[in-house]
Amino acid sequence: MPQPEIGRQAESAEEYFELLHHVYDIRAARRLIAADPGRPTQKLPVRETARIYTLDRTREELREQHVIPLIGRPDEEYALAHADLSVPVIIADVSNTFIGEGPEHTLVDGFHRLRRAFVEGVENLEAYVLNAQESWDIRVDSEKERRGERELRTKRAQ
Template identity: 30%
Template structure:
């Protein structure tokens, strides 16, 4: 997908529960519109893939105790709550020039899946062009 139809995106956004309509994700200085990512995934009819939980948890430091120096912080109580559904696919995005994608949605799901000993999580993957469309 090279462009976003903002009328369709608006209708897609309005169809979501109010608490999800303006979801974003920030990683250092980069920010993404997660609703736009979900819209692109639906519009492109992307297949669901699998993310290896242990490997991904290691990349994000979720395999060791969190400290003030940890690159990623997860609210452990929220991460293990019933509201976190590990059946919902996480979203990965390939940054331009990168060799592997980064997680832009689903850090709490990854945390919970790791703590529960799951081997894989369902995931969607955005291309670098789609990732750029989701940048804020």
């Protein structure tokens, strides 16, 4: 099956995703994926994933329910008019990132697509899932912090 095109956005535009104090370079993720044309995608369940990221509700509903999203909200008008559902979203492995209980994976690219898919009742989106090393490689936060986390991972493995 032919793979949908990755990264139709202008290649000159920088794009990052920040989760707490971790910053992921989305252009680097797209280059990594493009370098492996046979890379498989996985099905991402839209309803469940939208609920996790509070993209199953409008801004007004969140306000009424006194819910503060952990991530910024995608622009609704842009999402519904321009988000290309044929482009797979990107998920990073963050299992070695958090101390104690934490998520194993996080969506790093595709929030507009996820919102549009939810609104339109799409059952699944295609997703590229980066492994732990690839996820580490696209991080761009401070080198000091990265070295400290490497040491922490080594201690955990022992």
